[in-house]
Amino acid sequence: MTNLPADAVVIGAGIAGAASAFYMASRGLNVVVCEKGRIAGEQSSRNWGFVRQQGRDPAEIPLMMEANRLWRGLERELNADLEWTAGGNMVVFRDEAERAMFGRWLDHAKAHGLDSRMVDRADIDRIATGTNFGEHGAIYTPSDGHAEPAKVTPALARAAEGRGATFLENCAVFRLIREGGRVAGVETEQGEIRAPVVVLTTGAWSSKMLSHLGLKLPQVWVTGSVGRTDPQPEFAKSAIWAGVGIRQRRDGTVNFARRSADHDLMVQSLLHGRSFRKLSRQHAGDFRIRFRKLLLDTAMGHFSDAALANELLRHRVLDPKPNMQVLEEALAELKQAIPALKAARIDRSWAGYIDMTPDLLPVIEAMDEPQGLVIATGFSGHGFGMGPIVGRLVSEIVADGRPSLDLAAFRFGRFADGTALEVGTAV
Ligand SMILES: Cc1cc2nc3c(=O)[nH]c(=O)nc-3n(C[C@H](O)[C@H](O)[C@H](O)COP(=O)(O)OP(=O)(O)OC[C@H]3O[C@@H](n4cnc5c(N)ncnc54)[C@H](O)[C@@H]3O)c2cc1C
Numbered sequence: 001m002t003n004l005p006a007d008a009v010v011i012g013a014g015i016a017g018a019a020s021a022f023y024m025a026s027r028g029l030n031v032v033v034c035e036k037g038r039i040a041g042e043q044s045s046r047n048w049g050f051v052r053q054q055g056r057d058p059a060e061i062p063l064m065m066e067a068n069r070l071w072r073g074l075e076r077e078l079n080a081d082l083e084w085t086a087g088g089n090m091v092v093f094r095d096e097a098e099r100a101m102f103g104r105w106l107d108h109a110k111a112h113g114l115d116s117r118m119v120d121r122a123d124i125d126r127i128a129t130g131t132n133f134g135e136h137g138a139i140y141t142p143s144d145g146h147a148e149p150a151k152v153t154p155a156l157a158r159a160a161e162g163r164g165a166t167f168l169e170n171c172a173v174f175r176l177i178r179e180g181g182r183v184a185g186v187e188t189e190q191g192e193i194r195a196p197v198v199v200l201t202t203g204a205w206s207s208k209m210l211s212h213l214g215l216k217l218p219q220v221w222v223t224g225s226v227g228r229t230d231p232q233p234e235f236a237k238s239a240i241w242a243g244v245g246i247r248q249r250r251d252g253t254v255n256f257a258r259r260s261a262d263h264d265l266m267v268q269s270l271l272h273g274r275s276f277r278k279l280s281r282q283h284a285g286d287f288r289i290r291f292r293k294l295l296l297d298t299a300m301g302h303f304s305d306a307a308l309a310n311e312l313l314r315h316r317v318l319d320p321k322p323n324m325q326v327l328e329e330a331l332a333e334l335k336q337a338i339p340a341l342k343a344a345r346i347d348r349s350w351a352g353y354i355d356m357t358p359d360l361l362p363v364i365e366a367m368d369e370p371q372g373l374v375i376a377t378g379f380s381g382h383g384f385g386m387g388p389i390v391g392r393l394v395s396e397i398v399a400d401g402r403p404s405l406d407l408a409a410f411r412f413g414r415f416a417d418g419t420a421l422e423v424g425t426a427v
Contacts, residue, residue, distance in 0.1 A: 019391025046352030087237030
């Protein structure tokens with residue numbers, strides 16, 4: 001292995017890990033990223049591509065506003081085409097209750113100077129042409145955008161390499177090496193890498209990885225399915241939520257998905273079930289619980305180092321099957337709402353495991369115990385848009401000793417002290 005020992009080792013090459021490596025390498029740090037499978041193999045290439053400030057928990061709004069600023073310059077900074085489209089984000093209301101809920105959220109947006117606003121039927125027609133969206137109006141944030149997930153994380157990784165970072169694929173980290181109260185590096189399937197800082201950006205695997213350090217992160221997996229149509233006439237530059245999430249790509253194809261998702265029962269569901277009671281009550285209609293082989297297949301990794309190593313090698317890239325029934329129903333609904341799509345067919349479909357925390361907020365923190373461990377995980381279905389700012393904040397924590405934005409809401413300790421049990425105003 002080259003460039004070893006490193007200033008920092010990053011575990012996981014999703015968007016959080018690749019962006020952390022990019023911004024750390026930009027600060028002159030010698031960074032090695034270990035990825036058990038391939039760059040962006042899991043959530044970071046499988047998501048809808050929404051980059052939104054709209055509807056965020058108030059604690060996330062300042063981060064997302066800064067992320068939005070970074071996104072606007074990212075293609076230039078990375079010298080790459082990311083299909084960044086500054087077309088806004090629109091949520092079409094299904095009823096008056098939803099309108100009222102977003103009305104309350106708008107107070108937070110205004111307090112931060114965000115350009116979100118309520119829009120009426122005529123505005124909706126300008127934002128998305130030829131649609132039959134309902135009569136209850138919508139909320140629209142013109143400064144929001146979207147990008148192509150399959151391009152963004154690989155571009156961050158390439159740019160990070162250009163600034164001296166090393167990415168090791170097929171390189172699972174089995175455990176963190178600790179000396180005294182500090183981390184001293186990682187033990188990987190390709191050997192040991194010594195470093196005074198370890199950044200843990202392991203997405204859906206974080207709860208298991210941390211349990212081996214005696215840290216209890218309540219986190220469950222939820223499967224989200226996504227469909228893509230054949231190319232269609234252009235109808236909107238905005239990303240849209242109207243009961244179905246919709247994003248028309250540059251080549252005319254339309255990505256679509258429902259928020260409702262399948263929860264495959266796992267050991268984590270049982271270990272952390274209590275912490276998720278409130279969330280599951282609030283979103284009861286959105287989740288279907290399923291019993292799958294995964295329950296047995298990933299049962300022991302929480303408890304034994306050897307079993308975890310085995311699981312990491314067996315699941316190089318998590319690749320759940322999409323729920324085709326949900327996607328076919330979603331496309332039928334879309335055809336009703338957007339008659340121009342009446343001949344659209346599903347060309348591609350895929351799914352990804354989303355990692356959820358009980359309050360739907362991430363953990364971004366430099367731990368006191370063990371020192372040198374920085375955690376950035378638990379993005380709960382909306383970490384793609386946050387990716388660039390997360391990377392920059394991690395680089396500040398490592399290079400400057402503190403972040404430039406307030407991260408108090410994203411403390412790891414909130415799960416133990418009870419402050420995390422309120423689900424925020426995220427809508
Ligand atoms: C269907 C779907 C739709 C979504 N839509 C949106 C959206 O529109 N907008 C938005 O902002 N977000 C969205 N998200 C969420 C977003 O994709 C995630 O929050 C984000 O990608 C998380 O990035 P990450 O880097 O934390 O995790 P991941 O992308 O999951 O990366 C973690 C990486 O760590 C690796 N790893 C784990 N353990 C180890 C180990 N021990 N050793 C080495 N490597 C390891 C994994 O292999 C993986 O590659 C969606 C997610 C899904 C699945």
